[in-house]
Amino acid sequence: MSQTFNADHLDVPRFTREGAELVGNDALSKYERLIIEALDPKSPDTLNTPVSWQAQGEMTEDASGHQVHWLNLQAHTHLPMTCQRCLTPVQAALSVDQRYRFVASEDQAMAEDDEAEEDLLVLSREFNLRELVEDELLMALPLVPRHEVCPGDVRMSAQDEDFEQDDKKANPFAVLSSLKKK
Numbered sequence: 001m002s003q004t005f006n007a008d009h010l011d012v013p014r015f016t017r018e019g020a021e022l023v024g025n026d027a028l029s030k031y032e033r034l035i036i037e038a039l040d041p042k043s044p045d046t047l048n049t050p051v052s053w054q055a056q057g058e059m060t061e062d063a064s065g066h067q068v069h070w071l072n073l074q075a076h077t078h079l080p081m082t083c084q085r086c087l088t089p090v091q092a093a094l095s096v097d098q099r100y101r102f103v104a105s106e107d108q109a110m111a112e113d114d115e116a117e118e119d120l121l122v123l124s125r126e127f128n129l130r131e132l133v134e135d136e137l138l139m140a141l142p143l144v145p146r147h148e149v150c151p152g153d154v155r156m157s158a159q160d161e162d163f164e165q166d167d168k169k170a171n172p173f174a175v176l177s178s179l180k181k182k
């Protein structure tokens with residue numbers, strides 16, 4: 001892990017060439033667009049909620065010998081939200097695990113986006129990695145935040161068991177939050 005890389009102004013070609021890694025442990029207060037989604041954005045607990053992430057650079061060559069730049073990103077945090085079933089607070093676990101390929105320009109990204117399985121980003125020597133972390137965590141927000149089992153309401157959650165099962169398939173965070181509880 002090199003300390004010479006700056007997550008807010010990342011030199012992507014060098015980062016991928018060196019196969020470098022960056023790790024961040026930030027406070028949620030650093031992520032202004034994300035924190036306003038919280039139930040209580042001003043409370044000290046929310047402001048100090050850890051946002052942990054790590055990014056690895058990787059460089060490969062394509063068939064014609066051109067350098068291909070990759071970024072792997074994992075990020076985790078949790079956000080106090082309102083459970084849409086019982087209307088009490090719930091900690092929504094947010095988790096990101098993404099792989100990106102860098103292309104030379106916005107135009108190239110547009111042109112290749114439909115074909116590419118991975119997400120595309122525009123190559124930069126001043127790349128804002130924290131902005132990407134925030135974008136991805138925002139996209140990881142649950143559409144309908146809710147407890148797996150609402151506190152003090154076992155009877156109700158048994159009643160809509162079918163609904164619950166459908167929801168679990170659609171929501172990968174349900175798995176995470178159940179792991180967390182253990």
Ligand SMILES: [Zn+2]
Pocket residue numbers: 083084085086087088090146147149150151
């Ligand atoms: Zn609930």
